Amino acid sequence: MSGRLFGSVRSRATLAATLVVAVALVAAGTAVLLSLRSNLVGQAGTEAEHTARAVATDIALTRPGQPLSADNDEPVQVLDEKGKLLAASEDLERISGTGTQAVRPQPQTSPGRDGSGEDSDDDADDESALESLEPGEISEHTSFTNGTATLDGETDDYRFAEVHVEVEGRGQLTVYAGAPLSAEQSAVRTALTVMLIGFPLLLAVVAGVTWLVTRRALRPVEGIRSEMAAITASEDLARRVPVPDTHDEVARLALTTNETLAALQTSVERQRSFVADASHELRSPIASLRTQLEVAAAHPELLDLDGAVEDTVRLQDLAADLLLLARLDAGERPADTRFDLGALAREQAAGRAGVTVDAQTLEVAGSRAQVGRVLTNLLDNARRHARSEVTVTVRREGDRAVVAVADDGDGVAEADRERIFERFVRLDESRSRDDGGAGLGLAIARDVAVRHGGTLTVSRGPAGGALFELRLPQAH
Template identity: 75%
Template sequence: MSRLFGSVRARATLGATLVVAVALVAAGTAVVLSLRSNLTGEAGTQAERSARAVAAELAVRTPYDKLSGLDGDDGPVQIVDEDGRLVAASDDLERISGTATADVTPRPANPDGDDDDDDSDGDDSGDDSRGSDDSGESLEPGGIARETTFSNGSATIDGDAEDYRFAAVTVETHDRGRLTVHAGAPLAAEHSAVRTALTVMLIGFPLLLAVVAGVTWLVTGRALRPVEGIRREMAAITASEDLARRVPEPATHDEIARLARTTNETLAALEASVERQRSFVADASHELRSPIASLRTQLEVAAAHPELLDLEGAVEDTVRLQHLAADLLLLARLDAGERPAGARVDLAALAREEAAGRPGVTVDAEPAEVSGSRGQLGRVLANLLDNGRRHARERVTVTVRREGGSAVLAVADDGEGVAEADRERIFERFVRLDAARSRDDGGAGLGLAIARDVAVRHGGTLTAGAAPAGGALFELRLPLAGRE
């Protein structure tokens, strides 16, 4: 179960279903409340219409037994006097609640049992007096209050019990004082509509949620199918260690297609890196084999014939082996992402220091400080000068200048130069353009590769071009200190 709900597909389906469920419940609640409010309002309007019809008859002195609204056809009606006594009610009214009184049997307003239908000599105060209803509204005799009060209750008429919406209207009569008419309208339509709506929701909502869950499950499954293909292919690549394989790229333009392309680009970069590492190890082994073999041969000869020991050659092979080991160690540190130190280095002073003691090297430099490792930058300059001296006819020129936010160190020679097609290849490791040149004269082909790697690690560039004198020109560009 935990594995099932740990999948993106299951979580997406569950999330979509929950969101739709909350939306449906909120919408259903709003619909039911609105429906109930509207139908209750309609029942209230009907009840008010009945109450005002009875009040209008009372205002024109209609006797209680002549009132048309007391037949019970339009709902229960009660008429209450100022003292809260029931003076008239619908026929066959058996029980009532929610009005001013629960009485269902009228009680006359005087001891003689008169309905006070006719004017009496002893009580004509209602002819000229003015009163006010509970809201403070002043009423003339025969006037009906504008305000209507509503309440909910129930009533039983001729054995049928129902819920009703009651409206209460006050009328000032000429002969019977102030009366309040309570008339009810049935809420059966409201209850029926609400029950129907709830039934539809209870049946329809689960079905709709099932449809939403099913559609979401299918859509997310279809959308995530390429991801599963990518995962399987990556698992196969990991198991086989075959970096030449690629994950399938869907023919879409969405995030999954971009993920597949990025994954393939990563695999391509990783494959190139591994191939470069293998080539580096193979070339390093080959380069190390020669001085080690030469040194071993000389030592074996010396062991058998001490008088034949070539001490100078052994020292040269040892020094060359030492330089090659140092180059390989530096390249390994650079490949591992070693960050240079943040010291300030004056390239002009560094150029003069490296050029000192080298015949044919001239320096034309203005102060230009950069941030980095003095040892590594000195190694770059030394490698460039060594390369220039090997190919120059007579002289090598070093210039340092400030250009915008960069310091530019240029090393130019007057040799034959580098063909344009080879100006990038010479920065590859173990590359020597002159295949006939011996390793003793030309080194292992790591100097320019180290120089470029150091330049990149310092946030700069190292490029090869043509010098004004016709030879090679190497330009090292580094950001000035404080402008990195």
């Protein structure tokens, strides 16, 4: 069941669209959360820096000997050069992420000296790491860290700003001030909750819309499929699939399907007509030959041997024509052999009364036997209709080799000049089977010409009769 479900185009399209939207939503949601957190952390850092610089300004204005004050609603620490806590927020109970975890101020010693009043090596190292500031000057550089603090029994995460200030008589002090990150955490949690609830709903909407849209888009395809199944079952090639009025790929598919059905119907009808005509043409010589044999069996003295041979030859020629047409219809490719078209024309005309040949030496490529059959058919046709003379010329015309067969007969009416190349077609004046063949010679000739990349046309000749011109590409 699952195989059939995901085997449909609609299911695969819905799944693909849902997956693409899901990936896009996850990427967009992650980017939004990171951007939101970065902006809110930046705002907290700005607030912390503002508080730290305000405290540093107050300390810078404090006279020597006066106690330092760092009372603030947010966690604040003031450290000396050695990292000792000099002042802190009154309600500060615990802190981390700053220079010290102490929350109660310690007495300050003279800056830069030990108890003996002399400089120590440690103090010299500390001073070398500090910025060079003038008394009352606040450093322009601000450092940020994250940590926690407990104020009045409430513990929160904070963004701490670190600012240095030079105080007369106390040396360089460091001020830490924090701004709560609760707003950032609350906003991120809210956004994450909205995404966790909204994204699945949005994906469900996308899946539903895609399912409905693809169902509507593929409805004409299902109509085409069901109609094709009905045509296959009924074998009625006259039926056509419905063409939707959408002017899209599905409509073009329906049009192409109908064109294919029309071509198939034409081919089948042509095949049926061919079989019927072939059966009709075969029936006459077979019936005639059978009658002669039956008469000969009863009365040997009445045997028409010449007529029997003629019917047998005619039957043999007809079978050969039908076999060649079958091979041509099957798409048999001509051989790629080079031969002299002029020599072939002279060979086919040899021994024929009233035929004159003027042939140049021109090489073409293909089946010598099939092209020879074309020339034979053209000469036979010209002989049947000529009064006295048939002329054959072979000449070059651009990159084409042209064979022209002309007679001095009545010619072919312009209205019939394409019809005579149809199979089993004989014009009214040549319908007698004694005068002509089965109406396959010219059809075979044109099919062979086309499969050799050439053409075969008929027009009015110089002597008023028919002029057949076979044009084939020259071999290079």
